[in-house]
Amino acid sequence: MATEYGHGYAYRSERPHRLPAGLRAPFEARGWRQFGYVLLSLPVAIVLFCWTVTMVSLGAGLLVTFLGIPVLAAALAGCRGFGALERARARALLGLRVADPEPLRPAKPGPVAWTGAVLKSGSSWRQALYTLLLFPWAVFSFSVVVTFWSVGWSLLTYPLWFWVFPVYAGQGGLQLYGDSHHSVYLDNPFEIGLAALVGLALTLAGPWLVRALTSVDGLLVRGLLGPSPLSARVVELESDRGVVVDTAAADLRRIERALHDGAQARLAGLAMDLGLAKEKLRDDPRAAARLVEEAHGEVKTALQELRDLARGIHPAVLTDRGLDAALSAVASRCAVPVRVEVDLPARPAPAIEGIAYFTVSELLRNVGEHSGARTASVDVWRSEDRLLLQVSDDGRGGADPARGSGLAGLAARLDAVDGVLVVDSPPGGPTRVTAELPWRG
Structure with a gap:
């Protein structure tokens, strides 16, 4: 018997009755x-x-x-x-x-x-x-x-x-x-x-x-x-709006922490190193050159962190080349070999495209960190007025949104835009996560 948890399903066996119904x-x-x-x-x-x-x-x-x-x-x-x-x-x-x-x-x-x-x-x-x-x-x-x-x-x-x-x-x-x-x-x-x-x-x-x-x-x-369909829809939209607001606030806090703990701290240290190099430039040119060289390395690291942060906000490859190229780039950075297949007649609306990108990114991150899989696959296609995403892996399985994992937050984000997340992950694997989003061209 299947028991629904949010948008995913966890399966449990039920003892059969001795008498027919x-x-x-x-x-x-x-x-x-x-x-x-x-x-x-x-x-x-x-x-x-x-x-x-x-x-x-x-x-x-x-x-x-x-x-x-x-x-x-x-x-x-x-x-x-x-x-x-x-x-x-x-x-x-x-x-x-x-x-x-x-x-x-x-x-x-x-x-x-x-x-x-x-x-x-x-x-x-x-x-x-x-x-x-x-x-x-x-x-x-x-x-x-x-x-x-x-x-x-x-x-x-x-x-x-x-x-x-x-x-x-x-x-x-x-x-x-x-x-x-x-x-x-x-x-x-x-x-x-x-x-x-x-x-x-x-x-x-x-x-x-x-x-x-x-x-x-x-x-x-x-x-x-019961409530009228219109009032029920209003309540649903109010709830979804709250989820969107909370998600946006969480993203802003994440960006602020990333800037404060990463690039900002490195740039502050870089400024101090360049100040010391400036003071030692006349008295000890070699020490100043060494400080400048270290600062140059810090600049490269800070630039890479800023690129990663910008990619996490909205990657340029997604805007320029669409889901196929963007998801291929994400798959190339995954710790598990990933096959990507995108079959779309056209590009969806930018908002839906962005949600699809971050959904697959989060699922592939889970595959790389928690699944123990050897291979994974990403399939994206359109069915009537729905955009469907499916991420599969041959890992250990057992993923359950009811345990408060990142899947629960992902399901809430999709629900805010009338999307659905279905998780099929029996113990021992394989795991198949399917996401549905409304198609808006």
Whole structure:
């Protein structure tokens, strides 16, 4: 069974059941919880339907006196409260976790602003619609499920209680049909056994019927009691914006540390060495020449560090020649031999190209430092409106974004631009990391 961690997957084995799903379904707790959900839905639906119809009708009738507005607001507020209870019921009995809808945001404190916020909230009206739609659906599902289960279990256990009819009712068995001329009873061993087999079939099919009906309840809860797609997208974009801001701040701190600890420190030492060389130029030309030579070496080192830093910010080869050349340059610096294959009909947008470059750079750095691989490969291609990157190696495997490694941060960066990172790295290898990015030309 695959368990999702962020954008990657970690695989674990699950002990197989001794009974097939069709035979164990009537005895599983999940099926009985769903059955309980259907049974509770009818009384709950009656209460919710009566509340909404009564309060909305009263509010609509009182609109001419201006008292209808607060009554309508109270009706919708009650529906929001019922919605919270219904989400909790679905979570407890169906295992369905639905996020709360967007909260009310009054323009200013006070009952008037609150009333306006309730009436203008789309989620309030959706939850009121839920209370109206739940009633007919609950009546239908309750009738079907109770009939199906009661008939199924009654026929399945019929061999245990058929004796009640000849002893207490004066007839051979359960009557299927009867009129003034003849009657049909289940009163011989063949018919009793056949009834039990029919009951067994109905009993085994019952949990699957309940599951199908409660899936419709799940759709109602998700669609009407949860956040709207627009508000969910706004929350996602706000989260992604936070990730982008944090990433940019982290990059700036990294650049500042690299400058302070590297090139800046070397340039400060270079200035001191040149100052000493200037003082010794007349008195000790040889010592001054030696200091100048050492300073020349420091200059070369500082220039190399600045080049590496500039390459880490945005390499010139990426801007000038595109992903193929830039990734080939990265692969040439990797400690593991890397095959690079880029098959793109055109260059993506510079922002996407930059994210793709740094994604592959980070993955190859992980390959070189942690995988123990002998070879690796990088493949880049376009599929419809997605840019796909895949980095594979024959190392020891076991990479898991859930352990807080660099893969988790990489997945967060990709998610900020609607990207996806999928990690397939079983213990013992091989490892295959696939990244998807939106194609923007």
